[in-house]
Amino acid sequence: MSNTSISLTRFLIEEQRADRINPDLRLLVEVVARACKTISIAVGKGALGGVLGDVGSGSDASINVQGEAQKKLDVLSNEILMEANAWGGHLAGLASEEMDTSHPIPDKYPRGNYLLLFDPLDGSSNIDVNVSVGTIFSVLRCPDGVTNPVDADFLQPGTAQVAAGYCIYGPSTTLVLTVGHGTHCFTLDREVGSFVLTARGMRIPEETREFAVNMSNQRHWEPPMQAYVGDLLLGSEGPRGKDFNMRWVASMVADVHRILTRGGIFSYPLDRKSADKGGRLRLMYEANPMSLLVEQAGGAASTGHQRLLEVQPTGLHMRVPVFLGSKTEVEAAVGYHAKAG
Numbered sequence: 001m002s003n004t005s006i007s008l009t010r011f012l013i014e015e016q017r018a019d020r021i022n023p024d025l026r027l028l029v030e031v032v033a034r035a036c037k038t039i040s041i042a043v044g045k046g047a048l049g050g051v052l053g054d055v056g057s058g059s060d061a062s063i064n065v066q067g068e069a070q071k072k073l074d075v076l077s078n079e080i081l082m083e084a085n086a087w088g089g090h091l092a093g094l095a096s097e098e099m100d101t102s103h104p105i106p107d108k109y110p111r112g113n114y115l116l117l118f119d120p121l122d123g124s125s126n127i128d129v130n131v132s133v134g135t136i137f138s139v140l141r142c143p144d145g146v147t148n149p150v151d152a153d154f155l156q157p158g159t160a161q162v163a164a165g166y167c168i169y170g171p172s173t174t175l176v177l178t179v180g181h182g183t184h185c186f187t188l189d190r191e192v193g194s195f196v197l198t199a200r201g202m203r204i205p206e207e208t209r210e211f212a213v214n215m216s217n218q219r220h221w222e223p224p225m226q227a228y229v230g231d232l233l234l235g236s237e238g239p240r241g242k243d244f245n246m247r248w249v250a251s252m253v254a255d256v257h258r259i260l261t262r263g264g265i266f267s268y269p270l271d272r273k274s275a276d277k278g279g280r281l282r283l284m285y286e287a288n289p290m291s292l293l294v295e296q297a298g299g300a301a302s303t304g305h306q307r308l309l310e311v312q313p314t315g316l317h318m319r320v321p322v323f324l325g326s327k328t329e330v331e332a333a334v335g336y337h338a339k340a341g
């Protein structure tokens, strides 16, 4: 049977039959996927939906816990995910990049044993210019005996994730998912309204000639990153002995999707601008889920000093430096950091 005829629902049922997920996790992923379809419709309406632009302006601007101005679609996507999942019956609690603290599922709703974390809309700066954005999510188990989870219950390393994924709202709407047994890609058939398996067991090529980084931060980087990118830019005339291409969409979902599709390295290193915060990208909502997807596709993910999935979170909104993608290239970047000590 061809991949094109396998829906997400059928794929998840097959994973359950193979004992790779339980019914609760299957239904939880279905609820998240349904919420992503709703977000996809809102994003797709663009200016027609009245959802472009910021929430408020000037002194009335809405600033989230990350210290960033909220876009209308950040808030709407967060509401869609909250509403869909509060009623799903498979969660004990939720946490979002857009909310100050975690939220236990209220007593009056059915509750389950999982914790869901999400970046409701990734790549916010691209919303108003019609460039791909997405939703990133991560699923953890609620610690045994905890019925009303608090922030501390979410502070589990990325290795504890039982599922992770993202949905990218681009030329097509694509859901990329792992439940710990490979990374798989589903494309939304808009006419039918269902996600269809379009790539089973994605594999990231080990070698690459493409890197993704925000070069405008170059002067703020630490010496190992300066040396690493300096050598990439020297190309075939430098120690790497080959020419590299560069891409930077500024939506992590889009940059990671390219890397899962054709290889590459994505990096958001520590720089002087973000050093006091520990980095730019959020461990729980961005780095951990993407690292699991990348590792499950044969790639690697590191802070430059440590396997990303082994970082012990110290706060819900903790930030980290990120290097992920083609294995050999991530190892090369880590090598420059190791040399510097």
Ligand SMILES: O=P(O)(O)OC[C@H]1O[C@](O)(COP(=O)(O)O)[C@@H](O)[C@@H]1O
Pocket: 068, 097, 119, 121, 122, 123, 124, 125, 214, 250, 251, 252, 253
């Ligand atoms: O603005 P910069 O420095 O290019 O940073 C872009 C990075 O910031 C992010 O947009 C952060 O995501 P949010 O839009 O969820 O805040 C990443 O998706 C992306 O990789």
Ligand SMILES: [Mg+2]
Pocket: 119, 121, 122, 123, 252, 286
């Ligand atoms: Mg983001």
Ligand SMILES: [Mg+2]
Pocket: 074, 097, 119, 120, 121, 122, 123, 124
């Ligand atoms: Mg976001």
